[in-house]
Amino acid sequence: MRGSKESVVIIGGGIIGLGIGWQLAKSGCEVTIYERDRAGRAASWAAAGMLAPIAEVHFEERELLELGSASLRLYPEWVRELESDTQMSVGFRQEGTLIVGVDRDDAGLLQHFFDSQRLLGLNAEWLTGAEARDIEPLLSPQITAAISCEDDHQVDNRLMVSALMTAFRIAGGTLSEGTPVSKIEVQNGKARGVRIKDRLHEADVIVLAAGCWSADIEGLPDPIAPPVRPVKGQMMALQMEAGITTQKVIRTPRAKYNTNAYLVPKANGRLIVGATSEEMGFDTRLTAGGLFELLRSAWEAVPGIYDLPVLETWAGLRPGSRDNAPILGKTSVENLIMATGHYRNGILLTPVTAREISSLILTGVSTQAIAPFPLSRFQIG
Ligand code: FAD
Ligand code: GLY
Numbered sequence: 001m002r003g004s005k006e007s008v009v010i011i012g013g014g015i016i017g018l019g020i021g022w023q024l025a026k027s028g029c030e031v032t033i034y035e036r037d038r039a040g041r042a043a044s045w046a047a048a049g050m051l052a053p054i055a056e057v058h059f060e061e062r063e064l065l066e067l068g069s070a071s072l073r074l075y076p077e078w079v080r081e082l083e084s085d086t087q088m089s090v091g092f093r094q095e096g097t098l099i100v101g102v103d104r105d106d107a108g109l110l111q112h113f114f115d116s117q118r119l120l121g122l123n124a125e126w127l128t129g130a131e132a133r134d135i136e137p138l139l140s141p142q143i144t145a146a147i148s149c150e151d152d153h154q155v156d157n158r159l160m161v162s163a164l165m166t167a168f169r170i171a172g173g174t175l176s177e178g179t180p181v182s183k184i185e186v187q188n189g190k191a192r193g194v195r196i197k198d199r200l201h202e203a204d205v206i207v208l209a210a211g212c213w214s215a216d217i218e219g220l221p222d223p224i225a226p227p228v229r230p231v232k233g234q235m236m237a238l239q240m241e242a243g244i245t246t247q248k249v250i251r252t253p254r255a256k257y258n259t260n261a262y263l264v265p266k267a268n269g270r271l272i273v274g275a276t277s278e279e280m281g282f283d284t285r286l287t288a289g290g291l292f293e294l295l296r297s298a299w300e301a302v303p304g305i306y307d308l309p310v311l312e313t314w315a316g317l318r319p320g321s322r323d324n325a326p327i328l329g330k331t332s333v334e335n336l337i338m339a340t341g342h343y344r345n346g347i348l349l350t351p352v353t354a355r356e357i358s359s360l361i362l363t364g365v366s367t368q369a370i371a372p373f374p375l376s377r378f379q380i381g
Contacts, residue, residue: 006024006029006030006204007029007030007204008021008206008361009031009032009203010034010206012209012211012214013175013177014039014044014209015044015157015160015161015164015346015347016044016211016339016354017033017207018161018168018175019350019353020209020357020358021168022082022164022168025171026171029361031174032173032175032176032203033173033174034176034179034180035179036178036179036180037177037178038177038178042211042316042317043316043346044161045157045158045316046235046314046315047157047316047347048264049154049156050097051152051153051154052097052152052348053068054117054122054123054149055097055152055249055251056345057117061324063373064324064325065120067326067370067373070352070369071349078350078351082163086163086167088163088166089163090155090156091266092154092156093153093154093267095154095247096150096152096153096248097251098127098132098248099147099252099253100132100139100143100250100251101143101144102142106252110145113147114147124147127146127148128146129141129143129144131146136302138246138303140302154264155347157347160350180196181194181195181196183217184206184208184220185219186220186333189332189333189334193206194206195219205336205361206335206336206337207339207361208226208340210340211319211346212230212231212319212320214319215227215228220333220336223379224332224375226338226340227321228340230282230317230319230320231277231278231279231319232277232278232279232284232317232318233274233276234275234276234286234287234290234314235315235316236272236294236295236312236313236314237271237272237273237310237313238305238308239309239310239311244307246302249262249264250263260297261297261298262275263301263302273305276290278290285315286314319340319342321340321341325343326341326343326346326349326353326373327340328356329357329360329366329371329373330374331376339353
């Protein structure tokens, strides 16, 4: 990690690998992304595209809140650059988010959450049910209270993945799909390259960005395998129709069912309804119960969805670390960089990850922004 003409191999062509690859290729590095399947079709395709550092904040996760807020601040410029490089839209919308309470339990939870947001100095506004319905008329008459998070936005993650693939290639990067990396070659404490079938691809820097599969690649000494696990999320898309449309992202808290539902309207008329959160290993089967819980929670908030056609159902795997925060930066294996474990916020965290990891590779210096997120925080002794 010395100069601007490094050769870099990125393992994983999700939104994180593509974002880093794009920035590095633009800076003159020789970058190859190896993707074992189709690029961008794993968690990055499954996501809802919410950019919600405030609506998803947990009081004890202040460093993650700062990282998410920093990434959200980068979004307008990131989108401008990406859309200008590719002439492709990524569906960035800045209409804000409403968290709505459908009963007294929810309202209690909302109040508690709102108090935390205020203590953290976040931009959140308390609304009555009537005020919330003035903003989103399709909200249920049952809704008694809501929090408006004006600064939490959304992007169309599928469009962003497609734009990043194009932008990466335009910048001179090589995207090799259908090409699994079987091993990271480490010699004398240094990463030398990656093994693709019988071939060794040597590179100055290896970036591990394989999402929830990041711990499964051979070659890493035990303490270096990142503690990342899959957390399943079931989702569906409905087709909005005339008179049954929403503008803002609408979320419900987790009071009654073990599902904190959200409804995310896209410019193409799709209404994304998500998501379960299940510890089921690598199982991506859809279940009747999972979809039922989602629909029930979403329908309680916006009853009008009852009549909408179902366009698609799917499940994806969030790459969750032990503390829900990403693993970013250098490791004790020289020339091996981690960019994984983005859990529920990988779409939000793409610009800051891409900027900070590419800067680390180009300059050799780690910035303050990613300092709280090294792999070493999980290593004992
Ligand atoms: P992935 O997109 O999973 O990409 C990893 C890639 O690595 C895959 O394509 C995989 O095939 C490849 N790979 C694995 N092993 C190898 C190997 N050996 N060789 C080569 N390639 C390999 N985040 C938000 O910010 N907002 C949201 O609204 C949101 N909603 C979500 C909803 C759901 C249901 C889910 C599942 C996630 C959601 N997320 C959201 C989280 C976000 O999707 C993830 O954090 C993000 O996509 C992670 O990106 P990634 O590139 O690390 O992983
Ligand atoms: N951030 C939304 C989810 O992970 O479901």
